Amino acid sequence: MIDTSTWRHAFKLDPDKDITDEHLEALCESGTDAIIVGGTLGVTFDHTIDLLSRIRRYALPCILEISNREAIVPGFDHYFIPVVLNAKNPKWLFEPHIEVIKELGTIIPWHDISTVGYCVLNRDSSVAKLTESDTELTVEDVLAYGRLATHVLNLPYFYIEYSGVYGDIELVKEVYGRLGKSENGKIQMIYGGGISDKRQAEAMNGAADMIVVGNLIYENIEAALQTVVKEEVE
Amino acid sequence: MIDTSTWRHAFKLDPDKDITDEHLEALCESGTDAIIVGGTLGVTFDHTIDLLSRIRRYALPCILEISNREAIVPGFDHYFIPVVLNAKNPKWLFEPHIEVIKELGTIIPWHDISTVGYCVLNRDSSVAKLTESDTELTVEDVLAYGRLATHVLNLPYFYIEYSGVYGDIELVKEVYGRLGKSENGKIQMIYGGGISDKRQAEAMNGAADMIVVGNLIYENIEAALQTVVKEEVE
Numbered sequence: 001m002i003d004t005s006t007w008r009h010a011f012k013l014d015p016d017k018d019i020t021d022e023h024l025e026a027l028c029e030s031g032t033d034a035i036i037v038g039g040t041l042g043v044t045f046d047h048t049i050d051l052l053s054r055i056r057r058y059a060l061p062c063i064l065e066i067s068n069r070e071a072i073v074p075g076f077d078h079y080f081i082p083v084v085l086n087a088k089n090p091k092w093l094f095e096p097h098i099e100v101i102k103e104l105g106t107i108i109p110w111h112d113i114s115t116v117g118y119c120v121l122n123r124d125s126s127v128a129k130l131t132e133s134d135t136e137l138t139v140e141d142v143l144a145y146g147r148l149a150t151h152v153l154n155l156p157y158f159y160i161e162y163s164g165v166y167g168d169i170e171l172v173k174e175v176y177g178r179l180g181k182s183e184n185g186k187i188q189m190i191y192g193g194g195i196s197d198k199r200q201a202e203a204m205n206g207a208a209d210m211i212v213v214g215n216l217i218y219e220n221i222e223a224a225l226q227t228v229v230k231e232e233v234e
Numbered sequence: 235m236i237d238t239s240t241w242r243h244a245f246k247l248d249p250d251k252d253i254t255d256e257h258l259e260a261l262c263e264s265g266t267d268a269i270i271v272g273g274t275l276g277v278t279f280d281h282t283i284d285l286l287s288r289i290r291r292y293a294l295p296c297i298l299e300i301s302n303r304e305a306i307v308p309g310f311d312h313y314f315i316p317v318v319l320n321a322k323n324p325k326w327l328f329e330p331h332i333e334v335i336k337e338l339g340t341i342i343p344w345h346d347i348s349t350v351g352y353c354v355l356n357r358d359s360s361v362a363k364l365t366e367s368d369t370e371l372t373v374e375d376v377l378a379y380g381r382l383a384t385h386v387l388n389l390p391y392f393y394i395e396y397s398g399v400y401g402d403i404e405l406v407k408e409v410y411g412r413l414g415k416s417e418n419g420k421i422q423m424i425y426g427g428g429i430s431d432k433r434q435a436e437a438m439n440g441a442a443d444m445i446v447v448g449n450l451i452y453e454n455i456e457a458a459l460q461t462v463v464k465e466e467v468e
Contacts, residue, residue, distance in 0.1 A: 081386060090324045097386055101378040106412075110385040144335040151344040152315060152331055154388035178340075 001111055002061060002078040004188060007033035008205055008229040010063075012192070012214035013055075014039035015047035015071070021054070023221050028058035030228045036080070036212060038065030040126045040163075048073045065116075069100050079113045080157070085145045086119055087131035116157040117149030122193060125163035139171050146179040150187035160208070162193025164215065166200055173207040196220075201227035235345055236295060236312040238422060241267035242439055242463040244297075246426070246448035247289075248273040249281035249305070255288070257455050262292035264462045270314070270446060272299030274360045274397075282307045299350075303334050313347045314391070319379045320353050321365035350391040351383030356427060359397035373405050380413040384421035394442070396427025398449065400434055407441040430454075435461035 009032050013019065016039055019027075028035065035055050037048060048064070048071045055062045056075075064076040087093050101108070119142055120128045123135035137145075142160065149158040158179070160172055176189050191208035195201050196216055204211045216224040243266050247253065250273055253261075262269065269289050271282060282298070282305045289296045290309075298310040321327050335342070353376055354362045357369040371379075376394065383392040392413070394406055410423050425442035429435050430450055438445045450458040 083386070085328060088324050090322045090327065093324065093327060094319060094382060097382055098375070098378045101381045101386075102374050105374075105377075108381075108385070113385070115386050115388070140336050140339075141332070143339075144332045147335045147342075148328060148331055151342070151347070152317070152335075152349050154349070 002063075004034070004078075004210075007188075007210050009201075009210065009227065010034045010036050010212050011217060011224070012036045012038060012065075012212050013051060013217065014214070015043050015051045016041075017218050019217070023217070024054055025058070026221065026225055027217065028055065028060055030225050031230060032060065032228050033210075034061040034063055036063045036065055037076070038067055038080070040067060040130065043067050043071040045070055045073060047071075049075075052076060066100075068096070069103065072100070072104075077112075080116045081113055082116050082118050082159075083153075083155075084118045084120055084127070084131045084133060085148060086133045086135070086137065088134050089130075089132040092131035114157060115153075115155050116159050116190070117145070117153060117155040118159045118161050119145045120161045120163065121167060122162045122165045124165075125161075127161065127163055139174050142171060143175050143178055146175055146187070146189070150179065155187065157188050157190055159190040159192060162191075164194060166194035166196065167191065167204075169203055169207055172204065176208050195227055197223050198226040201229065205229050236297075238268070238312075238444075241422075241444050243435075243444065243461065244268045244270050244446050245451060245458070246270045246272060246299075246446050247285060247451065248448070249277050249285045250275075251452050253451070257451070258288055259292070260455065260459055261451065262289065262294055264459050265464060266294065266462050267444075268295040268297055270297045270299055271310070272301055272314070274301060274364065277301050277305040279304055279307060281305075283309075286310060300334075302330070303337065306334070306338075311346075314350045315347055316350050316352050316393075317387075317389075318352045318354055318361070318365045318367060319382060320367045320369070320371065322368050323364075323366040326365035348391060349387075349389050350393050350424070351379070351387060351389040352393045352395050353379045354395045354397065355401060356396045356399045358399075359395075361395065361397055373408050376405060377409050377412055380409055380421070380423070384413065389421065391422050391424055393424040393426060396425075398428060400428035400430065401425065401438075403437055403441055406438065410442050429461055431457050432460040435463070439463050 061077045063078045065080040120133040149155045189208045192212035213227045295311045297312045299314040354367040383389045422443045426446035
């Protein structure tokens with residue numbers, strides 16, 4: 001089992017987007033804690049294994065976020081299984097998991113897998129539309145989903161996902177303050193969505209255990225590299 | 235946190251059904267491991283607290299299975315929160331939990347609460363209709379829900395619920411054999427539904443960690459008492 005408890009920052013790479021060797025090297029040697037590989041739509045086996053083999057030249061941990069059956073590639077250090085807790089389409093709650101479990105059965109290495117409870121908050125994102133997520137949530141609602149994740153479902157991660165837009169930092173901070181630290185301290189809270197510069201990265205890093213930077217990699221690599229949380233920032 | 239790991243048998247009492255003092259005493263002194271209080275429909279606070287106070291005369295553990303917000307009564311030894319994993323109505327998956335968590339917030343004593351992952355298999359039962367459970371499941375399907383419960387959601391209990399009818403013992407046995415013991419041994423598998431005599435109780439006790447006897451209490455108290463698993467049976 002991988003220990004992510006000290007992680008503060010990860011880059012998320014989409015197997016279906018192109019990245020040069022030079023940019024990949026810069027990301028992997030940036031001081032980030034890990035690379036997460038994942039995407040919502042159209043992720044294929046070939047693109048995923050190709051990306052993994054390129055990341056493997058570097059020493060940092062590499063996690064696959066499993067978005068569909070076709071893109072499950074062996075050889076990652078760890079696997080994240082997403083559960084969208086505020087999905088209102090039951091087809092996107094447990095049905096995909098049941099299908100994969102039925103197909104792969106006993107060969108799944110469960111000790112290499114962690115479940116990530118997502119709360120999706122940008123109603124215009126692909127993931128919100130696909131899962132019909134209820135994104136009109138108050139702080140109390142999001143906190144309740146966080147408590148559901150940690151206390152009812154015993155999940156190790158709670159991921160506040162604004163996918164594509166920069167989120168409400170006051171909301172994130174309040175949920176984190178009430179859930180992550182004071183209440184039990186064992187769930188790791190992750191923030192993702194719309195981080196576009198160092199300032200936003202530092203702000204969200206003060207509001208969650210860990211931030212994930214994705215799209216910015218493909219839009220502005222220099223700005224992306226500056227989102228890495230350096231030790232001296234702490 | 236209560237330790238249920240050695241439990242083999244429990245009686246389930248419905249707060250909305252009458253039981254005499256004499257029958258209650260017989261149940262509580264039968265050698266059963268615990269009394270579970272719960273019902274699907276119309277459970278009220280007054281009936282629940284009344285039943286609790288009567289059970290409290292005896293030494294055995296008493297657990298409340300929370301079926302609705304109104305019937306949450308303090309003072310039980312432990313609380314079970316059901317999650318119907320094969321529910322297809324999203325209103326019955328996490329929405330009730332979110333409502334209760336929002337209302338009770340920080341006062342919930344989480345260490346006294348365990349989540350029970352249900353797989354509901356009798357399509358004519360109240361719980362199946364209410365949650366629109368997909369009950370047309372093969373052994374492989376039920377096993378997948380069991381793996382979802384233990385590996386994806388880290389739940390401590392997996393409850394195969396035939397509610398009202400005696401289940402397919404071959405199915406229960408196979409799921410238990412592949413999930414409960416050989417695969418990880420940490421989830422406790424519970425069987426409930428339609429046990430009507432000692433023979434059925436013994437058979438299902440050989441096919442799961444623990445059995446729950448409910449309706450029979452109100453139909454035939456003598457037969458119910460004979461379902462208790464005695465030490466010498468092991």
